[in-house]
Amino acid sequence: MKSTIYIQCLLLVCGLYLTSCDNKLDEDAELRSYQNDIDYASEAGAYGALVGAYETFQNVGWEQIPLIAVRGDDVNAGGLGDQQGFADTDNYTYDNNFWMYNSLWENWFQDITQITSQIEQLELYRDGGVNSSLIDQYIAEAKTLRGFITLELSRVFGDVYRIESTDQSEITVETKDDLMQWISDQMDEAIPNLVNLHPNQRTDIPGGITKYTALTIKAMANLELGNYQAVADATGEVISSQKFELYDDYYQLFKIPGKLCNENILEIQYSDFGQSSGDNVAHLFAFYGPQNWTAAVPEATSGWGFFEPSTKYIKFMLDRGETIRLETSVLFTDRGIADIQTDANYATLPDFVTNTTRDGDIINDYSRAMFTSGKHYLPSIQLTEGRTDYGTNKNYTVIRYAEVLLMYAEALTRGASGTAGSADDALNMIRTRANMGTLSGVTSDDVMDEKFAELAMEWGIRYYDMIRLGETSELSYDGRTFTMDKAYLPYPLEQLDISPILDEYNNQNN
Structure with missing residues (x-):
């Protein structure tokens, strides 16, 4: 790999391997074979192949996660911009020629193919004599990354490719249910070979994949299938490990102090290396920021102002008496506050509802939106001196222990049995952190409300919950009308044009 590439979870401790890896690994991702030039007996080389899988996962585009998330009733697309297709998607009007659809599909399936290529390379290192158990672990980590990406793509598009080989003749389009079962099975294969640690306890790859990452992804896949006992079993094992805990400060959880904390199960890591100039591995958080x-x-x-918490979500939180979670999740403009107050039920608002954050940043009125996401906000005082880009040096949180607790609680309220405490126990841990009163006799509705409050604006979790439960009324809000035929985005036109497999599958199912 080129010496300018830094892997998110290897930023500080693994630079030696990154700078010494050969450019051939990049070319392997393009499915080229240079077996005569690679020392497949080298453990460092095998490590480099694993690093390639992580680097691939890190390179998520700024447009990809917002597209995954924008259709929920927790968030709106900021308007009056040059991304009309993004705003239309938020309103359930889909154009399969919109560039973001193709970008998400093409880039993530390229990533899946790249990671699969790294798995095939790792098998060559096994054949070359590298410790077989180490290769098993590295392959299990790569399978976990591949499983997560496939899960997210299937949530967005429904039936998508299942890729286990770089041999194109073996690539098929599978139904969403079949893919979720495949992902669950892949995690079962991976779990025995993964380290039994919290990700932040890894010294070789700090924040890297562990068995608990795979258990959580298995639970996510089975939640989509409605296999609640499997959800309870997987999440129960994570809880019973006692390796995870909720971060005590919800506000700082999404900022610099929350990096690699005990709550985070998977995060994409970035760094400016504490230096005012020079190398800076960063995500483009400007998309989410106030204009x-x-x-x-x-x-x-x-920022650019393209990602806005919904008024529905804000009123939901106010009705519940939420404090720290609302302050953290939403940044208010004066215009937004005034708009809420036009409703007589919200004429008087809590003191923390202001256009000035606790860290002194003032969110001025701007044309595209009335609110912006606080979960994607980094206070300017937390920027490294000399760095000025919005949100730079902030990690992107992917999976949190709070989501595990809520999946466990939901599974129990829907009939599963658990070995890691009651649904009340799991839910109340989250409510206590949020300074909310405890509940007893927790119901499924209680859990879904808690997920709405806790996980809003994170990876489209709210939208995909409503889809799997068929809650079309919740998604019909603020003038929108949602029907289940809008559950998935259409296949990108460009992909239909170049893929006979996808085009044939699409024609058969329409």
């Missing part, structure tokens, strides 16, 4: 602000650090730049 206009007066930052406490004057040099800090603003």
